[in-house]
Amino acid sequence: MTSTGFGKGCHLHLIDGSAFIFRAYHALPPLTRKSDGLPIGAVAGFCNMLWKYISDQNGSNAPTHVAVIFDHSSKTFRNDIYPEYKANRPELPEDLRPQFPLTREATRAFNVACIETEGFEADDIIATLACQARDAGGAVTIVSSDKDLMQLVGQGVNMLDPIKNKAIGPDEVAEKFGVGPDRVVDVQALAGDSVDNVPGAPGIGVKTAALLINEYGDLEALLERAEEIRQPKRRQTLIDFAEQIRISKKLVQLDCQTPLDFSLGSLEVRDPESEALLDFLSRMEFRTLTARVAEKLGVEAPAVVSAPTSVAPAAPDLPVMGANGYQTLSDLAALDAWIDDIRETGHVAIDTETTGLDEMQAGLVGISLAVRPGDACYIPLAHVEGEGDLFGSGDRLPGQLETADVLSALKPVLEDPAILKIGQNVKYDWKILARHGISMTPVTDTMLMSYALNAGTHNHGMDELAERYLGHKCIPIKELIGSGKSQIGFAQVAIDKAAPYAAEDAEVTLRLWQHFAPLLSSERVTTAYETLERPMIPVLADMEMAGVKVNGDTLKRMSNAFAQKMAQLEEEIHQLAGEKFNVGSPKQLGEILFDKMSLSGGKQGKTGAYSTSADVLEDLAAEGHDLPARILDWRQVAKLKSTYTDALQSHVNPDTGRVHTSYSIAGAQTGRLASTDPNLQNIPVRSDEGRRIREAFVATPGHRLVSLDYSQIELRILAHVADIPALKQAFRDGIDIHAMTASQMFHVPVEGMDPMVRRQAKAINFGVIYGISGYGLSRNLRIPRAEAQAFINTYFERFPEIRVYMDKTVADAKEHGFVRTLFGRRINTPGINASGPAAGGARRAAINAPIQGAAADIIRRAMIRMHAAIRHLPAKMLLQVHDELVFEVEESAAEELIAAARQVMEAAAEPAVKLSVPLVVDAGIGENWAEAH
DNA sequence: ACGCTCACG
DNA sequence: GACGTACGTGAGCGTA
Structure with missing residues (x-):
């Protein structure tokens, strides 16, 4: 050790005090001191962290010197360079501010040096101390995960992320910034920082910044040779904003010359003085920590007194939670x-x-x-x-x-x-x-x-x-x-x-x-x-x-193809728009379509943003505009890539090579399951391009995927519960239900029916299940509202039982506060007696719930019986998609499986309910899900 | 964290 | 007469 008390063999730990405080504040609920309600949560967390930190030190990395460094208020020299620096920091929470002085007091109570200097940021003090310690031949550990401190790493200076308990050395810094610690400031100067309000170069992030710095060596070289940059936009940015970038560098560059009125030697580790420390902790009324500290220091804990608890006693017949201790x-x-x-x-x-x-x-x-x-x-x-x-x-x-x-x-x-x-x-x-x-x-x-x-x-x-x-x-x-x-x-x-x-x-x-x-x-x-x-x-x-087995290579190939297509479309889109913009940003797109190009149909929602949803874009495309059409194409490909081909690959379990979804049983209100991580209930099928993703869901060699799905199950349930003779008869006769509906409504024969007419009837059939409205149907069919309303009126005239059912269901919901499915599932309808716009939604939900719910009940019943029914077969049930079950089965037993599973599914309502319509199950076999479905 | 958009039944 | 509107989900992305 040198004469100043610090030198070779010494190890200085610098704790970023603000980081500890904010961490403690956000990690803990808003605790208050019992006796007077003083907010104390951040102090409690701070003390716990500090105590653990200093009491758990041993081994070769243990500090010989330690200090906690705090920020000291307001303005620093950086505000002189750039007045906006840190200007957009949110206000401190009001229950945090009074805790700041207490954390200083706590630090001193633990007998740890507590450092702050008016007009200087903690980061600069840390930088100065780190430089001094390094120059004196000692080692430094900065306890913080703040990226701004990473420029200090190297040559005996390391960081320690106290939350992840992870050392941050030059490699970790390089991983984060793409450059070594010595060039971190250059990257930060270019990339800027929205949190600290460092402007940087517009449009350049850490990645691009690192790329540039690595190519040109350092920031000055880059700015001097900016003319050589190939990308025109990037080149212009660096030329135009050179001054701003230089200012940014001054903002991010830490200052190693902070004046300090103490020597490194004075930071030597000292044992806590038990009396002062315990006095502080008991004044704060930290019972557990007081006891813990007292035990470690080998002294008796002072009594912690506080006002009596105001918590109501638990019910007299039950002991309180954890009464006998855990x-x-x-x-x-x-x-x-x-x-x-x-x-x-x-x-x-x-x-x-x-x-x-x-x-x-x-x-x-x-x-x-x-x-x-x-x-x-x-x-x-x-x-x-x-x-x-x-x-x-x-x-x-x-x-x-x-x-x-x-x-x-x-x-x-x-x-x-x-x-x-x-x-x-x-x-x-x-x-x-x-x-x-x-x-x-x-x-x-x-x-x-x-x-x-x-x-x-x-x-x-x-x-x-x-x-x-x-x-x-x-x-x-x-x-x-x-x-x-x-x-x-x-x-x-x-x-x-x-x-x-x-x-x-x-x-x-x-x-x-x-x-x-x-x-x-x-x-x-x-x-x-x-x-x-x-x-x-x-x-x-x-x-x-x-x-379910998913072929990662197939997905990868698709991802690559999609990426190419996206790039191509993006170029076309930018050309059509006359400028580059983020195609994935609805905000930017809306501004281009409706402000810049002044297309009609711009509707601003509650956030003030234009809607650019598919139906809006489809309308525009139908008017002959190319840009919205290309956007629709791009969106489809982008969706397929990000949500499916990319994300699905990451869900392949490395041990099994398969994708294991998780079904939540109690997620949906109606009794349906929901599939998460990943959601395998929304794998594309409606578009040809999307359906190809199902080709990646495969059977293992020698096996087949078998898919069985209920045909029109919700409409059949509606026919049964609403007791609609015409509909029931049609299902019994096995005729085309939508064609039949159209025939009844429009008085046209089923034979040789206009497909358009059938399509309209189909939309109405589905709409009815959802609690149809004229507006909804008109949007769905893209027909005038009056026309849609006329269809609905006709529909209710032909099938009056439906209106009766709907009215009865809503009345039930209003009377009891819930509806039930055929199988006794209860779905509560708390909003049904509300008034205003929400009431309509609650009505429709109540109408839909018994239908969707009964269908969910039926397939659940089938699934529960399935195990026993197919036990004798080399087959496994893998997936459920609301009305579909997917199995994997040895090739030779596929037909047998279909017979057994179909039997179970078609009889699933019985014996609890004898439906007045048959349940019909369609089946498919294939080497992948696209073929099987 | 929230809204938008879009995939499914 | 106006208002907001099809039912039920989950995920990825951009924005704040």
Whole structure:
């Protein structure tokens, strides 16, 4: 060490204080000090982060010197260069500002140097200190993820992202900016920064900037030789904006010459002085942290006094949440005691914690169990060193039971038919456990119970249900893992934080079950729950785990072809427009079409933007304008590429080579499933180009894809429920239903019918299911509104039962607040008695729900029976698309499968409902989905 | 985060 | 007489 107290062998850690504060503020709910309501959340988070940081330091990277650097208010020299610098920063939240001084106080209480200088940004102070330390021969770690600090990296200076716990060295900087740390300022000067309001060069982003800098060496060389740039627009920009770019560089360049009135040596690490620190923490009323710090410092924690809690006591017959403390199980004897309890009780609420949300890839991190209110535990299995330890090794933390031991102890319980397993969205846990060889049965699901009771009223996530029905606010997951880019995995969450969260989930699930279970029968949805919801869990889990084979190479080829086509169209479009613009931006497009070219039909919506939707563009194209026609072509290709050929490739599971969607059972209001990650229920089929994407969905060699779909199922249900004799007879006779409708309406024979007339009747048939209006039909058919209304009137005259059905359904909804499907599914209609524009929508939704819902019920019933019906065949059910089921089957058994599956589907309503119309199922076979459909 | 647009039944 | 309007979904993109 040198005479100034800092030199070779020293390691200076510079903590970006503002980053800690903002991180703490946004990660935590708005906590207040109990005794006086002072907002304190950011201070609490700041203290936790700082304490963990300084108390977990050991090893070769540990600091010998440390400081926390803060910004000190307002104007800096950069505002003299460019008055607009940081001008568009949003105002500070009002509950954050008073916490700033407290974070300084906290830093001093922890006995860490607290640095700020009037008129200088923290970044410049950090830069100055880093330069001084480096020049003195020491090492520097900057604890921040701020990209503006990355220019300092190199030559003994590193950064550490405290959220991701990731070191940022020259390689990471190069990855982010495309250039080494020494050229970062050049790239930033060109690219600008919207957050700090650094102008940069218009139209040039980080990528282009890096490209240019790498080609010309540095910014000055680039600006001097700007004439040589090949792209005309880019060239002009650099010439025109050279001065602005130079100013930008001055704004982003950190200043290493900040005057400082202390020496590096004074930043030497000091132990906290326990009295001062504990005094501060107890004044803030941080109970947990006070206790933790006291323990570590080996002194007695001071009493933390505050006003008595004003939280209402829980219902007298129930203990409060977590009444008996949440146990963290770390030995097998304790687990055995829980298993005995579960066996005695006959049920258990279970929740799994995992590394991610994709059940096909997520690893098991822990399991929580609850048997009765107040009694819940957490079994950590795979937590790793991570949060809090900024130099965490990723090693599995000690004190955890082996996953294999725990699962083999639990397996007999989880598979015991006499023990009920209660979950919230238990399909998730079912799949996780299935991947560990456990087939959980029987299961029940509070999310699905809520769906059976409350569909249409609210969503059915745990937080929502806990708040509505238990009056309990769950610990937000964000508090543990953060959000956005800085999210960590659950495995990185410290066990003592994970345990209360996880155990709480199990307890909440148990309490929800106690709440909902008796309601099923009193609200008369037991049948719906037991026949339409609960049995779907293993059925869908099986389908999702099976996945469908998708040929990535085919998609890649298509992507390339689409990219070429897009580029070509883009060029044409720019030519037609007379200027370059972002074709994907509806805003820019609208301005070109309706302002610049003054085309008619420009309609501005509530945001003031012109609508450029397909039907608007189609109208314009029909008037003979080329530009809108080309845009439509471009949009189609862009959609196919981004949403399908590109995105689908990324969903191919590397282990299985297949795509595993996830079906949400309780997502749609009507009983339909919804498919996510990826959505396989909206793969293109209507256009020839789009349909080719289905060619990438293939059967494995020696197999075939088989698709079976219900023909006109919703119209058949309408014929049955509305009891429309003419429609029912037509379905019984198996005649063309749309032609029949047209014939009845327009008094023309079916034979030799004008296709146009049939098309109109078809539109009306579909419209009726949706609660038709003259306006809607006129838009759909592109006919005058009066004409559309006349059609509808005629339709209702020919089929008067439809109006009766609609009126009755709406009256039902108004009277009861819900409608039911044929199979007893309940769909609530909370908006039905509203007035105003929303009322129409609620009416139509109520009319549609029993029809769409019954169709959903029927295919669910078919799916539930399918497993047993095709068990003897080498076949698997893979996909459901509302009225279609897709199977994969050994080639030789394809016909047999079709016969068996068709039988199940056509009889799916029975015996619960005897439909007065037949259900008809069409089938197709192929090597891919395009052929099979 | 939100609106627009568009893919499906 | 005016108003806003077909039912149910999910995903990607641009914009703020």
